Amino acid sequence: MKPVPTAVALLATVSLAATSSLAAVPPLETTAQVGFMQDMNSGAILFSKDPDRRMPPASLAKMMTVYVAFSLIKSGDLKLDTKFTMSPETWKKWHGQGSTMFIAAGEQVSVADLLSGIITLSGNDACIVLAEGIAGTEPAFVNLMNQQRQRLGMTNSNFGTANGWPDNGVTYVTARDLATLAEATIRDYPDLYKQFYSKPNFAWGKTMGGTNISQDNRDPILGKVPGADGLKTGHTDEAGYGFTGSAEQNGRRIVMVVAGFPSWGARASESISMMNWGFSSWRLKPLFAKGKRVDTAAVQGGSSSTVGLVAPSDLAVTVPLGMGGILGQKAGGDAPPMKVVYDGPIKAPIKAGQHIADLVVSPPGQAPQTLALVAESDVGEAGFFGRIWASIKALFSWI
Structure with a gap:
């Protein structure tokens, strides 16, 4: 969920107590040219190395191909059992080109199997x-990819192919944008993500001797990091070895993007080490329980002049392991500086659960973490006399 604009209203700081016992941000070294790691629970950026550098995505572009398909499946416009045919022209172009699912010319393949071929096998043929x-x-499909890119706010990326095949720089991404795409996939389509992104292997096609061709998932952290369940690897000579991965442990989910590794082995070993670092060197500290009122916001033209701002879920801040104190509102705990921000006064009508404000938390030595706040209750529009009274109060407030 994107932060509410903060240009107009800045509410009083919820808690001004600075943490007294600081813990240094744990160091991380990597041979990756580009890296980005984020805690999905709090939005905290745990690691960042040139995250906005434009780079060729290689097969990481297939994450957007899958995202488009997931969106159509969820909307009912695409069925998992629908079958598409490998045309002779497409087979001739893509047979044996890089990673393949080994689809035969004229063969019909279901959407479900194509998705497995893309995600698990990185099949270039399956993508097309x-x-x-x-x-x-393919160009018409690429238009759908770029529409979704724009909708997700991936402002520093562009897609020119469905499978990330080198295209003289038309297709480019950034690590930060790939993290946005990964988080959107997990958040928007959790059931499809769980169904397709963690398969250890997939079989399609046959050898000359008639044996089934089974290929292992290329995900280097799958089965190696507890809770790992996605997402995608990529490699070309131009891009080097890259990976976008995610894992969840004890309700805490991390998304990581790394690129520019010099070898397959470096990508595998360092991806495992980095994800383990993300879980072992950081922890979530609770701030507000789900439904807890954090503050109130002014309302314009409503049946009430204010509305409560509550936590839509358990809110927590990500801090380095070893940071002392209990963050939040518990007795004896130290809290980092926090402020509630919203674009206001907020115009009625307002629906309960509507995202209308953000809690911005600034742990010492870290970038601010932005957590959504929602309306506690419905606020209808004021009646005729209510609007007149509101106008009178507004007039006298300026005198």
Whole structure:
């Protein structure tokens, strides 16, 4: 969920007590040229190394191909059992080109199997068959990819192919944008993500001797890091070895993007080490329980002049392991500086649960972490006399 604009109203700081016992941000070294790691629970950036550098995504672009398909499945416009046919032209172009699912010319493949071929096997052929089946042509499908990119706020990326094949720089991404895409996939389509992104292997096609061709998932942290369940690797000579991964442990989820590794082995070993570092060197500290009122916001033109701002879920801040004190509102605990921000006064009507404000938490030595706050209750529009009375009060407030 994107932060509410903060240009107009800054409420009083909720808690001004600075943490007295600081813990240094734990160091992390990597040979990756680019890196970005974020805690999905709090939005905290745990690691950042040139995250806005434009780079070729290689097969990491397939994450957007899958995202488009997931969106159509959720909307009911695409069925998992729908079958698409590998055309002779597409087979001729993509047979044996990089990673493949080994789809035969003229073969019909279900959307479910194509998704497994893309996610688990990184099949370039599967991407094109899916793209052409959905949109008629690959360029038409790429338009859908870029529409979703814009909607997600991936402002420093562009897609020119459905499978990330080198295209002279038309396709480019950043680590930060790939993290946005990964988080959106997990958040928007949790059931489909769970169904497809953690398969250890997948079989499709047959050898010349008639044996089934089974390939292992290329995800380097799957089965190696507790809770690992996605997402995608990528490699070309131009891009080097890259990986976007995610894992969840004890309700805490981390998303990581790394790129530019010099070898497959470096990508595998360092991805495991980095994800373990993210879980072992940081921890969540509770701030507010779900439904807890954090503050109130002014309302314009409403049946009430204020509305409560509450936590939509258990809110927590990510801090380095070893930071002392109990953050939040518990007795004896130290809290980092926090402020509630919203664009206000907020115009009625307002619906309960509507995202109308943010809690911005600033742990010492870290970038601010922004957590959503929602309306505690409905606020309807004021009646005729209520609007007149509000106008009179506003007039005298300036005298």
